[in-house]
Amino acid sequence: MGGPVPRERGHQRVSITLCDSYGRRIEYLRISVTDRCNFRCLYCMPVAGLQWLPKSDILSYEEIAQIVRELAPLGLRRLRITGGEPTLRPELDLLIGMLSSIPGIEDISLSTNGVRLPELADSLKAAGLDRVNMSADSLRPDRIRSISRRNLDFDPIAAATAAENAGLSPIKINVVVMRGINDDEISDFARLTVDHQWHVRFIELMPVGDMRELTWEHIVPGGEILQQLEMVAPCEPALGPSRGNGPARYFRFSGARGMVGLITPMSHTYCDTCNRVRLTADGRLRTCLFGEDEVDLRTPLREGLPLEPFFRRALSTKPKEHHLLQMQIGGLRALSQVGG
Ligand code: SAM
Ligand code: SF4
Numbered sequence: 001m002g003g004p005v006p007r008e009r010g011h012q013r014v015s016i017t018l019c020d021s022y023g024r025r026i027e028y029l030r031i032s033v034t035d036r037c038n039f040r041c042l043y044c045m046p047v048a049g050l051q052w053l054p055k056s057d058i059l060s061y062e063e064i065a066q067i068v069r070e071l072a073p074l075g076l077r078r079l080r081i082t083g084g085e086p087t088l089r090p091e092l093d094l095l096i097g098m099l100s101s102i103p104g105i106e107d108i109s110l111s112t113n114g115v116r117l118p119e120l121a122d123s124l125k126a127a128g129l130d131r132v133n134m135s136a137d138s139l140r141p142d143r144i145r146s147i148s149r150r151n152l153d154f155d156p157i158a159a160a161t162a163a164e165n166a167g168l169s170p171i172k173i174n175v176v177v178m179r180g181i182n183d184d185e186i187s188d189f190a191r192l193t194v195d196h197q198w199h200v201r202f203i204e205l206m207p208v209g210d211m212r213e214l215t216w217e218h219i220v221p222g223g224e225i226l227q228q229l230e231m232v233a234p235c236e237p238a239l240g241p242s243r244g245n246g247p248a249r250y251f252r253f254s255g256a257r258g259m260v261g262l263i264t265p266m267s268h269t270y271c272d273t274c275n276r277v278r279l280t281a282d283g284r285l286r287t288c289l290f291g292e293d294e295v296d297l298r299t300p301l302r303e304g305l306p307l308e309p310f311f312r313r314a315l316s317t318k319p320k321e322h323h324l325l326q327m328q329i330g331g332l333r334a335l336s337q338v339g340g
Contacts, residue, residue, distance in 0.1 A: 017075040018315060026315060027077040028276040030111075031064055033095065034084040035281050037336055039113050039148040041137070042213055043176055043205055044336050047149050057282040063301055065098040067279060070307045072104035080109045080133075084281065084336045087116040093127035100128025109133060111174075114159035115152055121166035132163045133172045138182050139189065147182065160198055170241040172199045174263075177220045186228045193258030199241055201248050201261035208335055222264035226251075229260055277314065285314040293317040 018026040040047050059067075068076065079099055086092060087110075100108055107130050114134040121132075136156035137147045145151050156173070163171050175182070175189050189200045205219045229235055229251065238252040238259050248261035278286040283298030295314035297307055 018071070018311060025075060026275055026277055027075050028080070029068070029071060029076055029078070030080045030082050030276060030278045031068075032083050032279065032281045033064070033081060033086045033089045033092070034058065035336055036088055037083065037085040037113070038088060038115055038152065039085065039150050041113075041135075041176075042147050042149070042181070043178070043208075043211055046212065050336070053282050057298070059279075059281065059283045059298060059301075061095040061098060063283065063298070064095060064279070065102065066301060067283075067297060067307060068099055068102050068105065071311060072102050074308065074311065077104065078107040078109075079105060080111060081129075082111040085113055085115075086110060087112050087120055092120070093123045096124055096127040096129050107131075111135070113148070113154070114156060114163075115154050117159040118162040121162045121168060125166040125168055129168060131170055131172075132168045133174055134160055134163065135174045135176070136160075136189075137176055137178075138185055140185070143182065143185075147178075157192075160196070164196075164198075170197070170199055172201055172241075172261075174201050174203055176203045176205055177225055178205055178214065178218045179220050181218065183220050183228075186225060187232045190229050190232050190253070190260050193260055194253060194256045197257040199250070199259045199261055201263050203263040204266040206265055206335075219266060221267045222249075222262045223267065225262060235260065285311065287314055287317055 035050065035053050037045060037049075039045070040049070068079065081092070081096070083089075089095075096108060099105060108128060109131045110124065110129055111133045112135070114136060117132070117134065134156065136144075136159075138144045139156060141153070141155075144154055144156075148154070160171050160173060173189070173192070175185075177183050177186065186202065189202070192198055193200055202222075202225045204222055204225075205214065207216070207219075233253045235251040235253045238250045240248060240250040240259065240261065247265075248263050250259045250261045252259045274288075279297070280286060280294065283296065283301065284294040285297050286294045293314075295310050295317075297310055300307060300310055
C-alpha cells in the first residue's frame with residue numbers, strides 16, 4: 001500500500017439510529033473475517049480444528065464493506081476485525097482500506113493472536129487500521145506452545161513492539177487467566193505496563209467452545225486477579241485509554257506508562273451498556289456473543305436487497321443480558337466461530 005488512506009471520518013450526521021428493544025444504541029460492529037486459526041488455544045479450539053466454513057459461504061471484502069456502508073448511516077461508528085485469526089485472510093489491508101474510507105467510521109481495531117503482526121503491522125496501519133488488541137497468554141516460549149498447541153515461535157513482546165513501531169495505538173494485550181496454567185504470570189504481564197505504554201487486560205476464562213481440557217476450577221475470578229496485581233505494587237483505579245474502552249476496568253501502578261485492566265464477564269455483566277453486534281464470517285448478524293439468535297445478511301445481500309430491515313429484525317432479538325453463569329462447559333460455540 002502506498003501512504004495513509006485519506007479518511008472522511010466523523011462528519012456524517014446520524015439521522016435514524018439503530019437501537020435495540022432496551023434503548024441501547026448500536027454503534028460498534030465486530031467483524032469476523034475467517035473462522036480458521038493458526039493456533040489451537042486450550043480455551044477456544046480443539047487440536048483437530050473445527051468444521052471450517054466452505055469458502056463460498058464466507059463474505060468477500062466487498063460484501064463486508066457493503067454491510068458497513070449500509071450500517072454507517074444508521075449510527076455505526078466503530079469496527080473491530082476479528083476471527084478466527086483475521087491475519088490469515090489474504091490482503092487484509094485491502095479490507096481495512098475499504099472500511100476506513102466509509103464515511104462515519106471513526107475507529108478500526110484488530111483482534112489478533114499477534115503471530116503475523118511483525119510482518120503486517122506497517123501495511124495495516126498504512127491502510128487505515130487505528131489500533132490492535134493482541135492476545136498473549138504467556139511470556140514463556142514453552143508455555144505459549146502448550147497453550148496455543150502450535151509450534152510457531154511466537155514472541156509477544158516482539159509482536160507488540162512491531163505494532164507500536166507501526167504507530168498503532170493504543171496497544172492492548174489480552175491475557176486469558178487460567179488457574180494452574182498461567183496465573184503465575186499475572187505479575188510478569190502486569191510489570192510490562194511499567195516501562196511500556198501498553199495496556200494489559202486480564203480476562204476471566206469463559207465456558208464457551210470445546211474446552212475439553214478445562215473446568216470451572218480453571219476460572220480465576222477478577223477479584224482474585226486484582227489481589228495479585230496489588231501484590232506487585234499499589235495500583236489506583238484509572239480512566240482507560242481514550243479509545244475503545246469497552247467493558248474493561250483499569251488500574252495503574254504509580255509512575256507506570258501503561259495500565260492493567262480486568263475484563264470479568266463471569267463475575268460482572270456489562271450487558272446494560274452493550275453497544276455491540278457481531279458479523280460472522282458467513283454473514284450472520286449476532287446481537288449477543290452468548291446467545292444463539294442470528295439473522296442471515298448474506299442471502300439478502302447476494303440478492304441485492306436493502307439490509308436495514310434485516311438489521312432491525314436482528315436488533316429486536318438482542319437479549320437484555322447473557323446467562324453465562326448458568327451455561328454448561330461445551331454448551332456454547334467457540335468465540336472463533338462467532339466473532340469473539
Ligand atoms: N484470534 C484472535 C485472538 O486470539 O485475539 C481473535 C479471535 S479470539 C476468538 C478473540 C478473543 O477471545 C481473544 O482475546 C481470546 O483470548 C478470547 N477468548 C476466546 N475463547 C475464550 C474463552 N473461552 N474465555 C475467555 N476468552 C476467550
Ligand atoms: Fe485462534 Fe484466537 Fe481462538 Fe486462540 S483465541 S484459537 S488465536 S481464534
